[in-house]
Amino acid sequence: MAVIPVDIAGRPYEVRVGTGLLETVAQQCAGRLRKKRVPIVTDERVHAAWGNVVEASLVAAGHEPAWRILPAGEATKSWDQLAALVDWLLAEEVERGDHILALGGGVIGDLTGFAASIVKRGCNFIQLPTTLLAQVDSSVGGKTAINTPAGKNLVGAFHQPALVLADLAALDTLPRRELQAGYAEVVKYGLLGDAAFFDWCEAHGAAMLAGDPALREYAVSRSVEAKAKIVKADERETLGLRALLNLGHTFGHALEAQTGFSDRLLHGEGVALGMVLAARYSARRGHFPAAQAERIARHFADAGMIGNISALGLNCDGAALTAHMLHDKKMDAGTLPFLLLNAIGEAFLAKDVELADVAAFLDQELAR
Numbered sequence: 371m372a373v374i375p376v377d378i379a380g381r382p383y384e385v386r387v388g389t390g391l392l393e394t395v396a397q398q399c400a401g402r403l404r405k406k407r408v409p410i411v412t413d414e415r416v417h418a419a420w421g422n423v424v425e426a427s428l429v430a431a432g433h434e435p436a437w438r439i440l441p442a443g444e445a446t447k448s449w450d451q452l453a454a455l456v457d458w459l460l461a462e463e464v465e466r467g468d469h470i471l472a473l474g475g476g477v478i479g480d481l482t483g484f485a486a487s488i489v490k491r492g493c494n495f496i497q498l499p500t501t502l503l504a505q506v507d508s509s510v511g512g513k514t515a516i517n518t519p520a521g522k523n524l525v526g527a528f529h530q531p532a533l534v535l536a537d538l539a540a541l542d543t544l545p546r547r548e549l550q551a552g553y554a555e556v557v558k559y560g561l562l563g564d565a566a567f568f569d570w571c572e573a574h575g576a577a578m579l580a581g582d583p584a585l586r587e588y589a590v591s592r593s594v595e596a597k598a599k600i601v602k603a604d605e606r607e608t609l610g611l612r613a614l615l616n617l618g619h620t621f622g623h624a625l626e627a628q629t630g631f632s633d634r635l636l637h638g639e640g641v642a643l644g645m646v647l648a649a650r651y652s653a654r655r656g657h658f659p660a661a662q663a664e665r666i667a668r669h670f671a672d673a674g675m676i677g678n679i680s681a682l683g684l685n686c687d688g689a690a691l692t693a694h695m696l697h698d699k700k701m702d703a704g705t706l707p708f709l710l711l712n713a714i715g716e717a718f719l720a721k722d723v724e725l726a727d728v729a730a731f732l733d734q735e736l737a738r
């Protein structure tokens with residue numbers, strides 16, 4: 371098992387990456403589960419795949435799991451589900467010092483973490499991420515949120531988990547499309563700051579996705595280490611460092627909004643397309659080789675993902691996509707900084723991007 375410290379001032383915690391962590395969840399959480407009843411939030415698919423494993427461990431340790439089983443999918447990150455979850459946690463008489471368990475992907479982690487941040491002005495929670503995306507990204511770093519009709523993650527809080535248990539065995543039941551979507555956030559760490567890791571992805575990504583256990587442990591651990599370092603340096607995204615983790619997301623979130631936050635485009639798929647767009651747009655501006663942008667697009671295509679937004683059949687123009695971007699949380703005094711590339715492994719925040727130029731670029735991409 372790899373143990374990666376997330377060294378946040380005043381609230382450090384561990385990310386444990388290994389196999390069998392769900393089977394031994396009660397022991398892993400020893401000392402944190404103070405009461406007989408343990409509140410666990412999950413979704414219906416994760417519960418079907420892993421509910422009995424977690425239940426068995428908790429029951430064997432003398433606990434009585436209290437399950438909150440939500441519908442699977444992005445629509446669960448909503449005001450309605452948040453309100454109902456908060457009411458349920460209050461009915462469970464959760465105290466600040468208790469630990470709420472979040473068993474699932476980024477949807478469950480983001481929603482549960484946000485509920486934990488506001489119940490009694492802040493309770494503890496433990497992330498039990500079961501998707502590749504959640505293990506390499508969403509369970510770490512403390513961004514929690516729901517979506518609103520205005521856009522993605524627009525209401526939320528920074529609230530760090532007390533512990534993260536990334537069980538690699540969970541990836542064995544994850545559908546291939548979800549694995550691929552999570553892989554986009556793995557590749558992101560290479561593109562934003564670690565060219566050697568992008569090379570590793572090109573060499574080993576396919577075998578990692580196919581199930582090689584050692585490669586999976588390496589991909590998850592190296593991703594978590596990269597994220598932990600950035601989060602330690604800029605927890606609240608105020609210094610322009612954490613913003614690097616948003617590479618591909620301004621484009622990606624606009625595509626998710628345009629497709630109605632539906633199964634038509636998963637978050638990771640939007641991020642993959644968004645990073646290809648950021649790379650091509652960097653090439654259009656002249657500070658990134660066009661051939662390298664196509665290298666990135668090819669890598670995602672080789673991994674089985676869509677490489678061009680024209681394939682989405684969006685039936686909209688570039689201006690419709692840039693309109694969604696006005697809600698981006700990086701907006702600053704009316705301008706939107708964009709994460710762009712100078713090289714593979716060297717992302718930067720460009721503050722001189724004109725949205726009209728982005729819209730014109732997207733018109734070309736929609737017709738590609």
Ligand SMILES: NC(=O)c1ccc[n+]([C@@H]2O[C@H](COP(=O)([O-])OP(=O)(O)OC[C@H]3O[C@@H](n4cnc5c(N)ncnc54)[C@H](O)[C@@H]3O)[C@@H](O)[C@H]2O)c1
Nearest residue numbers: 415416442475476477500501503507508513540543544637
């Ligand atoms: N907080 C952050 O820093 C952060 C980072 C990245 C993404 N996110 C958010 O995460 C969300 C996406 O997360 P996701 O990709 O994990 O999606 P998800 O939570 O919707 O899970 C994907 C699907 O896989 C199923 N599933 C999960 N684990 C499974 C398993 N082990 N076996 C079988 N099925 C399983 C789920 O039921 C769901 O249908 C988005 O809302 C995104 O905005 C947040």
Ligand SMILES: O=C(O)C(=O)C[C@@H](O)[C@H](O)[C@H](O)COP(=O)(O)O
Nearest residue numbers: 507511513522523612615616619699
């Ligand atoms: O942890 C971060 O910081 C990230 O930006 C990680 C992203 O992968 C994630 O999708 C995040 O939720 C996006 O943040 P947002 O602030 O653009 O909503």
Ligand SMILES: [Zn+2]
Nearest residue numbers: 555619637641
């Ligand atoms: Zn993301």
